[in-house]
Amino acid sequence: MSKVRVHISTSIDGYVAGPNQSDENPLGEGGEELHDWLVQLKSWREHAGMEGGEVNVSSAVFDEEIANVGAEIMGRGKFGPAARGPWGDDPWRGWWAEDPPFHKPVFVLTHHEREPLTLSDTTFTFVTDGIQSALARARGAAGDKDVFIGGGANVINQYLAAGLVDELELHVVPILLRGGERLFAGVGPDLKLEEIRVVEAPGVAHLKYRVVK
Amino acid sequence: MSKVRVHISTSIDGYVAGPNQSDENPLGEGGEELHDWLVQLKSWREHAGMEGGEVNVSSAVFDEEIANVGAEIMGRGKFGPAARGPWGDDPWRGWWAEDPPFHKPVFVLTHHEREPLTLSDTTFTFVTDGIQSALARARGAAGDKDVFIGGGANVINQYLAAGLVDELELHVVPILLRGGERLFAGVGPDLKLEEIRVVEAPGVAHLKYRVVK
DSSP: OEEEEEEEEETTTTTESSOOOOOOOOOOOTGEEEGGHHHHHHHHHHHOOOOOOOOHHHHHHHHHHOOOHEEEEEEHHHOSSSSSSOOOSOOOOTTTHHHSSSSOEEEEEEEOOOOOOOETEEEEEEEOOOOOHHHHHHHHHHHEEEEEEEOOHHHHHHHTTTTTOOOEEEEEEEEOSSSEEETTTOSSSSEEEEEEEEEETTTTTEEEEEEOO | OOEEEEEEEETTSSSSOOOSSSSOOOOTTTTTGGHHHHTTHHHHHHHHTTOOOOOOOOHHHHHHOOOOOOOOEEEEHHHOOOOOOOOOOOOOOOOEEEEEEEESOOEOOOOOOOOOOOOOOOEEEEEEOOOOHHHHHHHHHHHTSSEEEEEEEHHHHHHHHHTTTTTEEEEEEEEOOOOOETTTTOSSSSOEEEEEEEETTTTTTEEEEEEOO
């Protein structure tokens, strides 16, 4: 059965991006450190077309995270820099140059219409009619595979609040960001979670939950 | 070497007490659920003078938590209800009736002077000259045992911000409190944490960190 899944790195004080996000600091001040555990993994580096890296307990967690994903949904803030408004004549083509690491259909939530953009084997489709519509289209594209809600926090919180997420994994990193984007802002009290598993790994704790429907 | 330790249950959205704390709801709305994993443990119940309970993975975590503790520091809000001001002629004697479950010296941070109170084998000493003084007195009472910072969030955050804590354990419970007392409020950026261990247990994840000095 196809699932809607969230997997996201969070600081120990509950932020998934640091304060003062900008073009230079897309994840906010200190936010890059949220992914230190990830970018050193051999399997992540292979997935992103990079060499080297190590294998540790987190490798299996990451492999599980990316397995069986048929489509991703992201906010405009994950696709591009903080500037908003119409896309313009020479629109932003994503952070990832000509070979994005998705290799699957990506649906970008935005208030401004835009034609789809294909880069290598990833097609970005821009959805202007809300999270339900984006999910329906992502499900259609994913077939019997899962849909990954890629962030940022605002998009994840909207899907959590609407009761549309099936599984939620937090990668808890022992840093304090002290501000920025908070996971769970505006979510609840209807969201009921059940612990699936907890994994100790170097520099990170992986906490996975099922949403009880 | 004697350590200063914090062990506290937190909701998945980062609150250690729920909103609207009151005499009826000392832990705020929904806050009691933070301790569901704990109060069902045989070892906790024995410690509190109660019968029954179960043994599971959390039992060893709790046994480790209470082992080798020589003194506890708590805020007035953990000792008594939200009412503040002078203690009065017939002062509050704690939530725990005549046999408190501490069995060791307890130092209560308050702005109002009061004579020590002894109930069974627990003596509560009221400290009005701040967290450093309370810690010095607790260390003196604990000898070569550890000092436990018992909460609430405000007291823990003060000790974390002052760099006085050696170990911090979070018992992460998959509930959303959506408001209340936030751990880490006002703490950082100097606090550096290093993961010691992560334990999966029924309905809770135990995440333990060392403070890097």
